[in-house]
Amino acid sequence: MRTFADLDDLVALIDERAPARELFVRWSRGPDVDGGRASRDGLTGGRLPGLSANPLAIEPWWGDRPLRLWVARRLHDYRHLRERRGPGVRPWVLEGEEVGRGPDNEPLVRCSRPIGWIADEVMSECEHLVETNACTDWGPLDREG
Numbered sequence: 001m002r003t004f005a006d007l008d009d010l011v012a013l014i015d016e017r018a019p020a021r022e023l024f025v026r027w028s029r030g031p032d033v034d035g036g037r038a039s040r041d042g043l044t045g046g047r048l049p050g051l052s053a054n055p056l057a058i059e060p061w062w063g064d065r066p067l068r069l070w071v072a073r074r075l076h077d078y079r080h081l082r083e084r085r086g087p088g089v090r091p092w093v094l095e096g097e098e099v100g101r102g103p104d105n106e107p108l109v110r111c112s113r114p115i116g117w118i119a120d121e122v123m124s125e126c127e128h129l130v131e132t133n134a135c136t137d138w139g140p141l142d143r144e145g
Helices: 007-016 067-076 081-085 120-133
Strands: 002-004 023-028 090-101 107-118
Touching (some): 002 007, 023 081, 067 120
């Protein structure tokens, strides 16, 4: 699986696949560990019909704002999952089909093809981009943070 070493490489993938409805980012130990399994509800332990992931497709309400900032925000918002989910967890891009919604209304996805890892350098770029463009203090979507 390839590694996206800078934000522009990831943005180019999403731009060439527009509207990119089948591209998602997942925070886990990777497709080999996820295998054919599905996510579980953290509260009840119930098995979900797919893997929890976040869409990379740009939403129409985003208007003419830069795609680069959209992607940075999508990655920045969930960066807390690396620490929350433990050692070896990192973001990766997958192609898949949404098969449902999880308890936090996140897409549940059946992975058809892993695309690539997202390098730490990309995450640093995202953090810098979000910080320089935010109108207010902006952090990850971390319930306990």
